[in-house]
Every structure is written in C-alpha cells, then in structure tokens.
Amino acid sequence: MSERRSPTIRRRRLGAELRRHREAAGITIEGVAERLECSASKISRIETGHTTATPRDVRDMLLIYGVTGVESDELVQIAREARQKGWWHPYSTVLVGAYVGLEAAASSIRAYEQQVVPGLLETEEYASAMIRAARPDFTAEQVQQRVRVRLGRQSLLTQDDPVDLWVVLDEAVLSRPVGGDAVMRGQLQRLVEVAELPNVTLQVLPFEVGAHAGMDGTFTILSFPEAGDPDVVYAENATGGLFLEKSDELQKYSFIFDHIRAAAIRPEESVAHIAKLAEEPLWKWRPRGPWT
Numbered sequence: 001m002s003e004r005r006s007p008t009i010r011r012r013r014l015g016a017e018l019r020r021h022r023e024a025a026g027i028t029i030e031g032v033a034e035r036l037e038c039s040a041s042k043i044s045r046i047e048t049g050h051t052t053a054t055p056r057d058v059r060d061m062l063l064i065y066g067v068t069g070v071e072s073d074e075l076v077q078i079a080r081e082a083r084q085k086g087w088w089h090p091y092s093t094v095l096v097g098a099y100v101g102l103e104a105a106a107s108s109i110r111a112y113e114q115q116v117v118p119g120l121l122e123t124e125e126y127a128s129a130m131i132r133a134a135r136p137d138f139t140a141e142q143v144q145q146r147v148r149v150r151l152g153r154q155s156l157l158t159q160d161d162p163v164d165l166w167v168v169l170d171e172a173v174l175s176r177p178v179g180g181d182a183v184m185r186g187q188l189q190r191l192v193e194v195a196e197l198p199n200v201t202l203q204v205l206p207f208e209v210g211a212h213a214g215m216d217g218t219f220t221i222l223s224f225p226e227a228g229d230p231d232v233v234y235a236e237n238a239t240g241g242l243f244l245e246k247s248d249e250l251q252k253y254s255f256i257f258d259h260i261r262a263a264a265i266r267p268e269e270s271v272a273h274i275a276k277l278a279e280e281p282l283w284k285w286r287p288r289g290p291w292t
Contacts, residue, residue, distance in 0.1 A: 009101065014053065015048055017075055025064070043061075055076045086104065109166070110220070112170075112256075113167065114218050115170075122190075125183045128179075129178050129179030162197070168260050170205050171204055174282070175283060181281070203261055212263050219234065233245075
C-alpha cells in the first residue's frame, strides 16, 4: 500500500477500527460524545470515514476504549496520514476527490459503462470533447483541469503495482463519435493498445443481446488489497455520484457485473471488434434518419 496510499481509504479504515474498539468496550456513540464534549454526529461521521479525525481525537477515543500502546500509536499514525491531501486536491472544485482517492488505493476495478469510455482509458482529445459536451457550463480552464486529472489517473495502469482493470463497454460507447471521426478513431485505437496490458481486460456488450442485467445504469466496483477494506460501488451521475458499501448492495452489483460480462463478447473477440471499428466505424455506414 505504500505506493498507492490514499487518505480516503485511510479514513475508512480508521473509522472501522474505532467503531470496532468502541463496540468491544460496550460504549455508545452518545457516551463517547459526552466524554469528549462533542456531538454524537461527529463521532458517527468519524466512524463512517466521512470526517477526518485529528490525531488527538483518536488518542482520546482510544483512551476511553482502553486501547493503549503499539495499537494506539498505529491508529494515531493512520489519523495523521488520513489528514494528508491527495494529489488531486488542487482540482477539488471540478472533481469528486473521494472517488479518486478510493481508485488510487484499489487493487482491482470492475466497471460497466453505457455511454462513454471510462476515464482511465480515455485519450486527451476524447476526454476534452466529452467533458465539453457533458458540461457546457464549464470554463475552458475547468475542462483542462479535468482532462489533466484523468490523464494523471491513468498511471495506475502502468505503475510498478498496477491496478487490475476489467471493463465492459456497451456497444453504444463505441458507436457514438465523440469529438468527431478522427478523435473517435484515435480513442478506439487507444482501447486496442491498452487491452494489451496484462492487467487490463476489455469486453464489448453488443446491441444484439437485448435487455440485460446492467440496464439500470453505469457503475464501478472497487476492491482493495487488505481484508479490512470492503469493496465499494460507485454509481456515477450528473451531480457527482453515489457510494454504496452495504453488503447486500455489494453482492447485488457483483452479481450484475458477473451477468454482464457473461453476456458480453469474449475479451479477445472484443478487442478484435474494436480494432475493426477503428478502421470501419459504425457511424460511417449506419443509415441516417430523416432528421438529418
């Protein structure tokens, strides 16, 4: 975890450990809040990883729970690390930092995408065209910031300890010429190139399968290398996204992803199909409607 340590995942882990010690001590959230002279909501948010705890807060909470010595020192150190800003912090006005933090700490990512190429696989030109179209309210500088962040995130695929990425793309993603013909052809070629990486698996879900398990929308499942860090599902939307962490939610999305990839074209055939589309794109020969 040293190369991909994330303040976001540290907050989650710290909160889970504090909750475990509190429950083992038989103390309620309200009891802790009373002892620390703070609100119960603050303790709750620390335990869920939504609020960063100060090292002093952690030390005081652990004293209440009777935890001292090496274990206390380790958790206080985690609290210090959790307060560090991620590399994406300068772009926080245009980016959901929590997702990037979790992504940076993940050991594997499984994603289903209905409309656009995932950020980890986008070319600079495709990313720029997509963001400009999806967010017409953004200034040129905001667009450039988002593009820079997306390109920076892509190092996760090629670093010494790369993330395992498995992506299923709906055929619609490959059929819509984002940015025009040249930009989209370049993006398709990029997909073929990145699929050669041993840690990347791409599949295409063709139109011909009809209705399928992923019709409710795009989602990403992030898994982490340590047993104490449960999976997280991120369902993206126009206002940012929704994080899902309950066990029944995780089971549901893992079930959905398994069904989607089973319905999709096999990886090697998918890559061959994408390579063919880069030469003979669908948008070139598909009949146009009377509205054109």
